[in-house]
Amino acid sequence: MEFKDYYKIMGVARDAKEAGIKQAYRRLARKYHPDVSKEKDAEARFKELGEAYEVLKNPEKRAAYDQLGSGHRPGETFRPPPDWDAGFEFSGGAGGGSEGAAYSEFFETLFGRRGRGGAAQGAFDAGRGEDHHAKVLLDLEASLTGGTRSIGLRVPEVDAEGRLIIKERTLNVQIPQGILAGQTIRLAGQGTRLHNGAAGDLYVEVEFQPHRLYRLDGRDLILELPVAPWEAALGATVQTPTPGGPIDLKIPPGSKAGTKLRVKGRGVPAAPPGDLYVVLQIALPAATDAKARAAYQALAAAAPFDPRARLGV
């Protein structure tokens, strides 16, 4: 088991006053809150922070923790002395941890599950097990074509000795075709199962990884389509990928870079389906050989053109 330096985690001195600890918590909580933060390890940092605050804000727990001495280094293997907490009465109380927050083994060894607040939150319906919530990051294809994905979940569970453990659990889930970012899949009966057999549900909130071709905007998709200058200028019919397979897309003559073409109903196949927006990009052929250079020169001579006319120079 690793020793955790709660003072270091919160960035406060060992003799910090309660007000200073609270201030540090608020500042760091805003920085690492998983709903707000874009830091890579925000969730882990926020949990660690919540745990540190849980101990340091509580005079009894803090005093007990201080008893352990400052000789330990974070990460070092740690075993508490057998009677380390003698004489301390923990009043428990509501914790500030994130939902489903599991405290570290270090915390649980020192303070047990008594210190864990909000564990029974949500158990309003005594006849049914608790619902579980999770978030998952899927590839966009899962929504575009549907299909089965393996979802790895970490579930806090209570073992036979009443200790909280984290169980890894893999579910194969048929992803409903057309699901949008931010929507939630309900998996009936996959929550906590009570002894009488009545189980809660599992709710999985979906987000998508960036896609190779498409950008996602609600139920619409955006595709940047490179076209040749002559295709844009003269008009052309070009092959364009769509989630349902390639189509022939008509480029109107006189198109410019950034021209947006809407392909109705070819977005995310939700109900109703979204649209596909094709944004034209003009790709230039390289002028590396003599023939191509001559063609560019001929164009320059034939079509006088000032691309900077509107810049006033």
Next chain:
Amino acid sequence: MTPRNYQVLRGTIVECESLLSLEELSRLCAAEAARIIELVEEGILPAAGGAAGEWRFGGSALRRARTALRLQRDLEINLAGVALALDLLEEIGELRRRLHGTNA
């Protein structure tokens, strides 16, 4: 994994099933109905219908409510602050999507 216990779960999209009642939404948020009513009164959650008992929540209400309750609890911000944070988060999310095509 042996093929014998290979099982594929079929789920439904909560937002597409039906509009949620106040009772269902509070159950899904593991919060008391009074907390949800506060969110509606602050304008954080749009509710269609007249009295609280007839409210129906759709679209992003579930995600919005859960985020609002988390922010309120973890950051100890008041409801007006939560409302502002949610609106700004949504706007940032939208800008990020335009930039990268995802929320990531």
